[in-house]
Amino acid sequence: EEIPTVNEGKAQILVTNEKVFYNPVQEFNRDLSIAVLMIFAKDYNEEVLQRNKLEKDDKINVPHNAGNQRGITILEALSATGLRSIRYAKEVEGVWQIVANDISAKAVDSIRQNILHNGVENLVIPYHEDATLLMYQRRRNRFDAVDLDPYGCPSMYLDSAVQCVSDGGILLVTATDVAILAGNVPETCYYKYGAISIKSKSCHEIALRILLQCIASYAGRYGRYIVPLLSISVDFYIRVFVKVFTSHDKCKENSNKIGMLYQCNGCESMNFQPLVVKKAAKNYKLPSAPVIDQLCKHCQHRQHMGGPIWLGPLHDHGFVSRLLCNLNSMELGTSKRMEGVLTVIHEELDIPLYYNLDRLMSIVRCHVPPMLMFRSALLNAGYKVSYSHASKISIKTDAPNDVIWDIVRAW
Ligand code: SAM
Numbered sequence: 001e002e003i004p005t006v007n008e009g010k011a012q013i014l015v016t017n018e019k020v021f022y023n024p025v026q027e028f029n030r031d032l033s034i035a036v037l038m039i040f041a042k043d044y045n046e047e048v049l050q051r052n053k054l055e056k057d058d059k060i061n062v063p064h065n066a067g068n069q070r071g072i073t074i075l076e077a078l079s080a081t082g083l084r085s086i087r088y089a090k091e092v093e094g095v096w097q098i099v100a101n102d103i104s105a106k107a108v109d110s111i112r113q114n115i116l117h118n119g120v121e122n123l124v125i126p127y128h129e130d131a132t133l134l135m136y137q138r139r140r141n142r143f144d145a146v147d148l149d150p151y152g153c154p155s156m157y158l159d160s161a162v163q164c165v166s167d168g169g170i171l172l173v174t175a176t177d178v179a180i181l182a183g184n185v186p187e188t189c190y191y192k193y194g195a196i197s198i199k200s201k202s203c204h205e206i207a208l209r210i211l212l213q214c215i216a217s218y219a220g221r222y223g224r225y226i227v228p229l230l231s232i233s234v235d236f237y238i239r240v241f242v243k244v245f246t247s248h249d250k251c252k253e254n255s256n257k258i259g260m261l262y263q264c265n266g267c268e269s270m271n272f273q274p275l276v277v278k279k280a281a282k283n284y285k286l287p288s289a290p291v292i293d294q295l296c297k298h299c300q301h302r303q304h305m306g307g308p309i310w311l312g313p314l315h316d317h318g319f320v321s322r323l324l325c326n327l328n329s330m331e332l333g334t335s336k337r338m339e340g341v342l343t344v345i346h347e348e349l350d351i352p353l354y355y356n357l358d359r360l361m362s363i364v365r366c367h368v369p370p371m372l373m374f375r376s377a378l379l380n381a382g383y384k385v386s387y388s389h390a391s392k393i394s395i396k397t398d399a400p401n402d403v404i405w406d407i408v409r410a411w
Pocket of ligand 1: 021022023026030077078079080081083084101102103104107129130131132149150151
C-alpha cells in the first residue's frame with residue numbers, strides 16, 4: 001500500500017502517523033527560517049574561518065569551534081515529523097549537523113523514517129528526549145542555532161535554550177499563544193512571560209516585545225544578551241530571530257532597552273518608561289514619565305500599565321536588506337509573500353509600537369482621512385513615519401503625542 005506524502009520545499013514527508021503534528025500553514029514560518037539561516041550560516045562560517053586564520057597567523061593554538069569550519073550545528077528541539085530539520089539539511093548551505101528532537105516516541109519514529117526517505121542521514125540525527133533536558137546537557141557543547149517551535153508558549157524552554165546556543169549563535173523562537181501576549185489574559189501573560197500585556201491597537205507588536213523581553217531576561221541570568229535580527233507577527237503566531245552573545249557589560253547596557261508601557265484609558269496615547277535610566281550629566285533629570293495614578297495629560301483619563309517590554313530595535317535592518325536581496329536566489333514556496341512582509345519591515349522605524357489611524361479618528365469622532373494625507377501631515381511637521389508589518393492601518397512615528405493629537409484635531 002502506498003504511503004501518503006506531503007511535499008514542502010525540497011523535502012517529502014511520509015504521513016504514516018496521523019497523530020504526529022504537521023501544519024501546512026506554517027510553511028511561511030519554515031521558509032522564512034531557511035532564508036534567515038542561509039544568511040546567518042554564511043556570516044557565522046566566515047567569522048569562524050577568519051578567527052581561525054588569525055589564530056593560525058598569530059601562532060596561537062586555540063582549537064575552539066574547530067568543527068565549525070565544516071558548517072553550523074542546529075538543534076530543532078521540538079521537531080514532530082522532522083520536516084523542518086530535513087528542509088534545513090537540504091536547503092540551507094553551510095550546515096554541518098542538525099539534531100531533530102522530540103519527546104514523543106511516535107514523533108521520533110516518524111523523524112527517523114523521514115530522514116531515511118529524504119536521504120539526509122549524514123546531516124540529521126533523530127533524538128528522543130525532553131527538549132529542556134537535552135538543552136541543559138548541551139550547555140557546554142553548544143549549538144550554533146537553536147529552533148523552538150512549540151505548541152503555544154515557548155517560555156518553559158527559554159532557560160535552557162539561552163544556555164545551549166553558542167556565542168554569536170542564533171535562537172529562533174515561535175509563540176502561538178498570541179491571544180495571551182496580546183492582552184486577552186494579562187495574568188496568564190504575567191506568569192508565563194513575566195510581563196503584563198495590555199489590550200491595544202498595537203497588540204501584535206507588544207506581543208513581540210514581551211517575548212523579546214522574556215528571552216533577554218533569561219539570557220541575562222547567564223551574562224548573555226540578545227540582538228534581534230528579525231521579529232515578525234503573521235497569521236496566528238509570532239516568530240523572533242535573535243543572536244545571543246556573552247558579556248556582562250553589554251547585559252547592563254541592554255537593560256535600558258527594557259521598560260514599561262503606559263496607555264491612556266481615554267485617548268489611548270502611549271508612553272514608555274525605561275526601567276533603568278543611564279547615569280548621565282550632573283544635572284540630568286529623570287524624564288517625567290507618567291505613573292499609573294497620574295492622569296493622561298491629553299484627556300485626563302487614568303492610564304493602564306503594561307510590560308516590561310523590549311524597547312530596543314526589533315530588527316537588524318542590514319540583515320533584513322540582505323534577506324531581501326537573497327530571496328530571488330532561493331526557491332521558496334512563499335517567497336512572494338515573504339518579499340512583501342520583509343519590504344514593509346525594512347522600512348519600519350525603530351520606534352516602539354504604533355497608532356491605528358481609524359482608531360485615532362474614532363476617538364475624536366471624525367471621518368478617517370486618507371492614510372497618505374495623514375502621513376504627509378506628519379512628514380510636513382518634520383517627523384518620520386512608517387507602517388508596521390503587523391497592521392495595515394498602522395502609523396509608526398517619532399512625533400510626540402502632542403503633535404499627533406494636534407494633527408488629529410485639526411482634521
Ligand atoms: N517544528 C515542527 C514543524 O515545523 O513542523 C512542529 C513542532 S510541534 C508544534 C511541537 C512538538 O513538540 C510536538 O511534536 C510535541 O511532541 C513536541 N514536544 C512537546 N513537548 C516537548 C518537550 N518537552 N520536549 C521535546 N518535544 C516536545
